[in-house]
Amino acid sequence: MEVQLEQFKLMKDGNIASAKGFQAGGLHCGLRKKKMDLGWVYSEVPAQAAGVYTTNVFQAAPLKVTQESIEKEQQLQAIIVNSAIANACTGEQGLQDAYDMRKLFAETMGVEEHLAAVASTGLIGELLPMDKLQKGISQIPDYKHIGASKFESAILTTDTKEKGIAIELEIDGQIVTIGGAAKGSGMIHPNMATMLGFVTTDANISSSYLSDVLKSITNRSFNMITVDGDTSTNDMVLVLANGKAENQALTPEHREWQKFYDALQFVCEYLAKEIARDGEGATRLVEVQVEGAFTDESATAIAKSIISSNLVKTAIHGADANWGRIITAIGYSGESLDPDKVSIYLGNILVVENGVPHPFDEDAAKEYLLEDEITILAKLGDANGKATAWGCDLSYEYVRINASYRT
Known part of the structure; x- marks a missing residue:
């Protein structure tokens, strides 16, 4: 925490x-x-x-x-x-x-x-x-x-x-x-x-x-x-x-x-x-909060899975509220959870509730995802496990920097 x-x-x-x-x-x-x-x-x-x-x-x-x-x-x-x-x-x-x-x-x-x-x-x-x-x-x-x-x-x-x-x-x-x-x-x-x-x-x-x-x-x-x-x-x-x-x-x-x-x-x-x-080419700091996991260790693994997903990171860079990429990263984390209890927030914007889409304002979500600091909150259920991870978006500039690192 x-x-x-x-x-x-x-x-x-x-x-x-x-x-x-x-x-x-x-x-x-x-x-x-x-x-x-x-x-x-x-x-x-x-x-x-x-x-x-x-x-x-x-x-x-x-x-x-x-x-x-x-x-x-x-x-x-x-x-x-x-x-x-x-x-x-x-x-x-x-x-x-x-x-x-x-x-x-x-x-x-x-x-x-x-x-x-x-x-x-x-x-x-x-x-x-x-x-x-x-x-x-x-x-x-x-x-x-x-x-x-x-x-x-x-x-x-x-x-x-x-x-x-x-x-x-x-x-x-x-x-x-x-x-x-x-x-x-x-x-x-x-x-x-x-x-x-x-x-x-x-x-x-x-x-x-x-x-x-x-x-x-x-x-x-x-x-x-x-x-x-x-x-x-x-x-x-x-x-x-x-x-x-x-x-x-x-x-x-x-x-x-x-x-x-x-x-x-x-x-x-x-x-x-x-x-x-200060990630190479980064334009946003991204914080992933996971709550309601069965253990802190499980929450840690899920938070890392989300923050490490290149698809999540590129969606953030494009200000695309593509919550499906977040769900996918949670699902392949290897941790036990009940999909029907998973809710996801982009800042204060609820995009998934109990495993299914929740109606939200796409323009408001895009505006939020253009801010310098982004928070993704994944609520997995009623257990006590929680963790926080940090990362950044993945940009075109990252490719440019690393394509010519030695030269």
């Missing part, structure tokens, strides 16, 4: 460096023609760390190196990210390059090597130009490259805009901040995709609890978005908690545990929706 902004304060111009003790930046090192292509995040002290990773069998070299870093002590202090080249499917040389990238970065930032994480995004199958990366990493300490907006820009590929957020909440009388940044536009599909997400907080929480929370929240946020049905090789979400807020250690028994959980979920949901909104 989507978290509402009630117990938290949304920070104006908040970003991944808003939490105490964090810094971020970005620069151009030559991997891209002109745009920034190398970004980093740094914590003044080692932070408790947790990560989730792509389900694609082909995991890129940076993921392997980062997982190894976290596994050593469940801590990280710095993250280096390059765009333009994914360093995926690059064999032993690519893996060595990822290790060398980590080593160079750790030395530059003055941290132990295992406290550095590496991430890459971009074209698959090309080796990193290590001479350019080495030169770029050496420039990181220059103050002119510092700034969270520069980090947000440096990690982008086909994205059209930066994606960042920060919120504040009070725990144990202390102000706790949670900030984040993400990239992602194409090759987006549930169970991780061509996206990178980074979240920082000054909360005091152990890596084990942080990992549990991240995995749970990922299933309600980053794993509930789709753009085009493709899942990539490089993708991860990392969360760092450096304890600078000096609250009492957060555990499930802490009286304000749920507040922290909800706050972290809000940040992840926001970033996930921004990725869906």
